[in-house]
Amino acid sequence: MIACLMPVKPAxxxxxxxxxxxxxxxxxxxxxxxxxxxxxxSYEDFAAGxxxxxxxxxxxxISLSRALEQVYPEEAAEETPYVxxxxxxxxxxxxxxxGSEGRVISISPGGEVTTFFEAPSTAYALRxxxxxxxxxxxxxxxxxxxxxxxxxxxxxxxxxxxxxxYVWGMVFDRDGRLYIGTGESGEIHVVDSDGSGRVFYDSSxxxxxxxxxxxxxxxxxxxxxxxxxxxISPGGEPFVLFDxxxxxxxxxxxxxxxxxxxxxxxxxxxxxxxxxxxAVTSQSATTIVVGAAPGPAAAAAGNGxxxxxxxxxHADGYVEEMWSSEKESAHTLLxxxxxxxxxxxxxxxxxxxxxxTDAAIVQEADSAQVTGLAAELSSTDxxxxxSNLGRIYRLRxxxxxxxxxxxxxxxxxxxxxxxxxxxxxxxxxxxxxQLRTRVGNTESPNDxxxxxxxxxxxxxxxxxxxxxxxxxxxxxxxxxxxxxxTPLLQWVELVYVQRNLKPSIDEFRVHPGGVVxxxxxxxxxxxxxxxxxxxIAAELAQSQGAGGAAFxxxxxxxxxxxxxxxxxxxxxxxxxxxxNGDSLKYALEYRGEGESxxxxxxxxxxxxxxxxxxxxVPDGLYLARVVATDGPSNPAGQALQGSRSSxxxxxxxxxxxxxxxxxxxxxxxxxxxxxxxxxxxxIRQIExxxxxxxxRTVLPADTLADAGSESIDFLTDSLPAGEHTIVIRATDAAYxxxxxxxxxTVR
Numbered sequence: 129m130i131a132c133l134m135p136v137k138p139a140x141x142x143x144x145x146x147x148x149x150x151x152x153x154x155x156x157x158x159x160x161x162x163x164x165x166x167x168x169x170s171y172e173d174f175a176a177g178x179x180x181x182x183x184x185x186x187x188x189x190i191s192l193s194r195a196l197e198q199v200y201p202e203e204a205a206e207e208t209p210y211v212x213x214x215x216x217x218x219x220x221x222x223x224x225x226x227g228s229e230g231r232v233i234s235i236s237p238g239g240e241v242t243t244f245f246e247a248p249s250t251a252y253a254l255r256x257x258x259x260x261x262x263x264x265x266x267x268x269x270x271x272x273x274x275x276x277x278x279x280x281x282x283x284x285x286x287x288x289x290x291x292x293x294y295v296w297g298m299v300f301d302r303d304g305r306l307y308i309g310t311g312e313s314g315e316i317h318v319v320d321s322d323g324s325g326r327v328f329y330d331s332s333x334x335x336x337x338x339x340x341x342x343x344x345x346x347x348x349x350x351x352x353x354x355x356x357x358x359x360i361s362p363g364g365e366p367f368v369l370f371d372x373x374x375x376x377x378x379x380x381x382x383x384x385x386x387x388x389x390x391x392x393x394x395x396x397x398x399x400x401x402x403x404x405x406x407a408v409t410s411q412s413a414t415t416i417v418v419g420a421a422p423g424p425a426a427a428a429a430g431n432g433x434x435x436x437x438x439x440x441x442h443a444d445g446y447v448e449e450m451w452s453s454e455k456e457s458a459h460t461l462l463x464x465x466x467x468x469x470x471x472x473x474x475x476x477x478x479x480x481x482x483x484x485t486d487a488a489i490v491q492e493a494d495s496a497q498v499t500g501l502a503a504e505l506s507s508t509d510x511x512x513x514x515s516n517l518g519r520i521y522r523l524r525x526x527x528x529x530x531x532x533x534x535x536x537x538x539x540x541x542x543x544x545x546x547x548x549x550x551x552x553x554x555x556x557x558x559x560x561x562q563l564r565t566r567v568g569n570t571e572s573p574n575d576x577x578x579x580x581x582x583x584x585x586x587x588x589x590x591x592x593x594x595x596x597x598x599x600x601x602x603x604x605x606x607x608x609x610x611x612x613x614t615p616l617l618q619w620v621e622l623v624y625v626q627r628n629l630k631p632s633i634d635e636f637r638v639h640p641g642g643v644v645x646x647x648x649x650x651x652x653x654x655x656x657x658x659x660x661x662x663x664i665a666a667e668l669a670q671s672q673g674a675g676g677a678a679f680x681x682x683x684x685x686x687x688x689x690x691x692x693x694x695x696x697x698x699x700x701x702x703x704x705x706x707x708n709g710d711s712l713k714y715a716l717e718y719r720g721e722g723e724s725x726x727x728x729x730x731x732x733x734x735x736x737x738x739x740x741x742x743x744x745v746p747d748g749l750y751l752a753r754v755v756a757t758d759g760p761s762n763p764a765g766q767a768l769q770g771s772r773s774s775x776x777x778x779x780x781x782x783x784x785x786x787x788x789x790x791x792x793x794x795x796x797x798x799x800x801x802x803x804x805x806x807x808x809x810x811i812r813q814i815e816x817x818x819x820x821x822x823x824r825t826v827l828p829a830d831t832l833a834d835a836g837s838e839s840i841d842f843l844t845d846s847l848p849a850g851e852h853t854i855v856i857r858a859t860d861a862a863y864x865x866x867x868x869x870x871x872x873t874v875r
Contacts, residue, residue, distance in 0.1 A: 163547055164626065166538050166600075169619040171486040174533070179477075181531030182606060184489040186482070192606050192614040193491045195528035196512070199235060200224070200520035208518040213254035214500055215262075216511060217277065223262050225251035226518055232264055234277070235520065245275050255298045255306075259321065263287075263306065265295025270310045272298070272319070288325050290317045299339040299347075301362070307347055311335030316349055316360070329360050340380040340387075348387065350377025357389055357441065370447050374437060379461030381468050387441040388450070388468045388481075390458035438470055438481050451481045462501035462510065469510065471498030476514055478523065495519050526611030533617070534603040537573065540624050542707060546592035547623030549584055549602065559608040559615040561587070565622075567597035592622070600624070629707040631756035633772035638752060639699040640664050641780070641862050644739045645689035660693045661863050663812070688737065695863070696743040696781050702736050702754050702772070710758035716740070721749040721776070742779045747808040749776050780808040784858040786868030789840070791854070796846035798872050800854060804828075806836045809860035817855045818844065836860075847874045 168174060171188040183193040199222065200211070207227070214224035220237035223244060230247030232254065245264060253265030257274075264273045270292035292310035299307050307328065308317040314333035319325035331351060338350030342359070348369070349358040355374035360366045374391035381388040436458035438451040451458075451470070456479075460471040467482025469490065476493035478501070493514045500513030504522070512521040546565075553561050563584045568577030580603065584590035594600065602622065606615050643664060660668070668691060688701060704712055716729040716738055729740050729752070740752075752774040759767035789802035804811055811833050815823040828838035840856060852874060857867045 163623050164540070166540075166622045166624065167619070168535060174535075175486075175489065176536040178534040179489055179492050180533065181491075181528055182533045182604075183491065186485050186488050188486075188618070190533050190604060190606070190617040192527040192529075192531045192608055195524035195526065195611070196491050196493065197522045197524065198519060199239065199511070199522050200518070201239065201241060210515040211499060211513040211518045211520060212250065212252050212515075214502070214511070214513045214520060215254055215256040216502060216505055217256050217260070217262075218505060220506055221277070222511065222520065223254060223256060224513065224520060225254050225264065230266060232262070244277075245273065247273065253295045253298050253308075255300070257306070258300055258304055263298055265298055265308065267294050270295045270308070272306075272308060274323075287323050288317075288319045290315065290325075294335065296335060296337045297339040299341055301341050301347065302345050307339055309336030309339050309349060311337075311352070314351060314353075316347070328364060329358070329366055331356075331358065331366075335376075338377045338380045340382055342382050342387070348380050348382070350380055350389065350391070352376040355391060357387070369445070370439065370441055372439065372447075378457075378459050379470075381461045381463050383463050383466075383468070385440060385466065386443055388461055388463075389439045389441060390436070390461045390468075390470060392436055392457050392459075393452075436472065438468065438487075448484060450484050451479070451487045457497075459497055459499050460501045460513075462503060469501050471501050471512070471514075473497035478512065491523060493519060493521060524611075527608060527614045528611070529609075530605070530607045532603055532605045535601055535620070537571065537599050537601050538622070539571070539599055540626055541598070542629055543569075543596050543598055543627040544600075544624040545596045545627070546594060546600070547625065548589040549592050549620070549622050550589035551587050551604075551617060551621070552619040553587055553615055553617050555615040556613050558610055559606070559613055561607075561615045561617055562605050563602055563620070564605070565592055565594045565600060565602045567594040567600045569598050571599065573599075573601060596627070626708050628710075628758065628762055628766060628768055630768035631704055631706045631710070631712050631758050631770040633702055633704050633754055633756055633770055635703040636752075636754050636772040636774055637701050638774045638777050639701065640667060641698055641742075641778070642693045642695050643668070643691050644694045644697050644699050645691055645737070660691055664691075664693065664863070693863075694739075696741060697739050698742045698752075698777070698779065699739045700737065700752060700754065700774075704736065704754075704756045704770070706756075706758055708758070708761070710761035712756045712758055713760055715755045715757075717753045717755065718745070719751050719753070720745070726753060743781050745779060747780050747782050748778075750779055751776055778808060778862065780806075780860060780862035780864060782806070782808065783864040783866030784811060784860050786840075786856050786858050786866055789856065789868050789870040791870050791872045793872075793874060794843060796874075797844040798847060798852070798854065798874065799843050800840060800856070800870065801829075802840040802856065802868065802870075804838045804840065804856075804858045804866075806858075806860045806864075806866075808836070809862050809864075810834065810836055811838045811858055812861050812863075813859040814838065814840065815857045815859075816842070816844075817857070818847070819852055823857065849874050 174184050174188060174190055181193055183191050212225045214222060216222050222235040225232050228250050230249050230251050231243060232245040232251060233241055234244040235241050247264055247266045249266045249268035251264045251266050255263040257263050262275045270290035271286035272288045274287035290308055290310050292313055294311040295308055297309040304321055306319045312334055314331040314336055315327050316329040316336050317325050318328035333351035333353045335352040336349050337352045340348040342348055345362055347360045355372040356368050357370040358366050359369050374393055376392045379390035435453055435456050438458055440448045440450050456472040458470050458472055462469045467480055470479040470481055474496050476495045476498055478490045478498055479487040480490050481487045495514035496516035498514050502511045504511050508525040510523040512523050555561055564580040566578050566580045578594055581593045604617050608614050706712060714733040715731045717726040718729055719726050730738060753771055755769055755771040757767055757769045784804050784806040786804050792799045815825050817823050826842045829841040852872050853869055855867055855869045857865055859865045
């Protein structure tokens with residue numbers, strides 16, 4: 129602590145104590161109220177809102193998203209909550225396993241949906257092979273069925289049986305061999321074109337959940353339980369490329385930069401050994417995509433547990449975390465330029481990850497999970513599989529014509545009126561952005577909120593037309609006349625003014641009479657400081673130990689300073705708050721017993737402590753009141769006040785009167801009688817001293833000091849012959865002392 133010394137006037141005790149506290153840094157000023165701004169400009173700001181038909185870039189810009197068209201018709205999709213796996217034939221036909229009954233459908237380029245194959249159990253894996261057959265992997269016996277499109281051959285017998293519980297993924301190498309990832313023994317099988325196969329690699333994991341072929345015809349495999357990424361040569365030699373922190377590898381994509389790895393975190397389902405999220409596989413000319421549909425891990429990831437991540441394994445083996453989320457699970461990956469598209473849950477988002485920064489939000493499907501991504505063979509579009517509800521979409525390469533973004537709700541903490549709304553954007557010719565607002569007094573928007581306002585068209589600022597309320601929300605509507613051009617929304621600022629609320633006095637404490645506090649220790653400060661009487665010291669120690677008073681904690685004691693005793697003083701301290709954050713000024717007032725008018729002690733105080741010179745008023749019972757005003761932060765006529773009164777307290781600056789003293793010799797000592805009276809307080813203590821020697825305590829005549837008037841009746845010890853002066857001192861509850869004396873002669 130740094131103390132400061134200053135010249136003071138002894139009579140102005142309150143000013144002195146306040147000056148000491150300000151100088152010592154014990155008080156701070158709060159910010160003044162005024163117009164407040166709500167600014168949203170970062171990726172984190174915008175990601176908290178609702179993204180509908182718009183994209184959010186890594187740098188935090190909102191643009192029109194790529195168009196998302198439904199391929200699997202709405203009426204058919206409503207019957208199937210899951211799309212487990214899908215792939216596209218060269219003629220544009222899409223084959224997909226849907227639902228839990230093992231049904232495989234085909235969707236023609238014209239959108240016609242037919243049932244292609246009825247598998248004996250759920251089909252978690254599907255592949256269109258280089259031999260123009262559809263390969264379907266099912267859970268029962270980990271069997272693979274091979275069906276020719278349009279063929280009438282009986283597909284009732286499996287083409288290959290792995291003898292496991294699940295088929296999670298399938299991929300063809302460059303020699304036409306089919307690799308199958310299975311569970312629950314974590315085996316990888318390889319099958320030749322004639323249907324003869326064998327165990328290619330028996331891993332130490334429970335499940336093999338993702339497969340891919342690299343440029344050297346090595347097999348890459350991702351596992352569930354250990355979360356390994358294996359590289360296995362065509363001859364079967366394994367090597368762990370990445371011992372990931374993931375529970376389950378859900379996607380592997382080979383790019384010129386290295387291998388992108390997606391997965392679900394270990395904490396998403398609490399450990400290994402359980403069946404992983406069913407896999408979805410897809411293949412294009414240069415990219416193998418392995419995804420995941422809802423299962424135990426995926427379902428758990430939607431409950432708020434740490435969920436997913438994407439890593440990049442560089443050519444030299446260095447692994448870089450590219451994206452991670454505590455809320456979103458990564459189910460599927462697809463190469464996209466220098467990065468990857470990522471299908472996630474629980475919001476059905478398609479993200480784009482390129483650098484180790486925030487992921488761009490490309491689109492949001494009308495499903496909970498995006499479980500598969502595949503590059504369409506005949507265009508630059510992307511096919512998207514989703515579940516809950518089951519959907520298949522086409523993600524167009526060009527942007528859609530319109531889109532909107534709805535912000536998160538802003539709580540202004542009290543009823544507020546609105547200023548201007550302005551934004552920064554880049555709107556090429558043929559594009560536009562307009563904003564709207566709506567308000568309400570419930571935390572979540574409902575039918576009690578106002579309607580969306582008329583559009584605001586001027587980025588440089590428009591007066592908000594919504595009525596006063598506590599909560600506000602804005603939305604942006606983007607449009608473009610060409611699919612190759614989109615506006616960019618970069619920054620939004622909304623100005624509001626809270627309704628002024630009156631200050632609150634949260635605590636008002638009247639300290640014991642005579643107790644003052646100071647931060648400096650110099651004794652040459654002009655005030656008659658003295659050590660605390662033992663009774664007051666004990667009282668303060670007891671109140672601090674109780675822990676209930678707001679001013680009894682360590683920080684409050686440090687704020688008030690060290691207590692000293694100054695007769696004729698009374699210290700006040702208080703804590704105040706203002707919901708608007710306004711700067712406050714205080715006034716102290718008093719009122720005597722039986723009086724109706726408050727009288728001023730001090731005005732225009734900035735500090736929250738004050739010591740009153742009570743010798744300026746008669747003894748008696750009083751109340752004190754502190755009044756806080758937010759006038760420093762509000763225009764004249766708009767300031768508000770809050771106040772709090774104390775409990776009654778006694779002002780007593782008059783010492784007890786000791787009178788009617790009588791004495792008589794008795795047995796070598798002196799028998800003393802007399803009376804003590806105090807008009808205001810109880811008598812706390814009676815003492816006597818003989819010839820200036822030490823004080824000795826005696827009890828009143830009735831042995832109990834419990835009144836303002838007491839009788840004296842005591843016998844001294846034996847005294848030597850001669851004249852003696854006996855002084856009787858009485859101290860009242862306010863620590864005022866009065867004395868009387870009697871001169872006696874002992875013979």
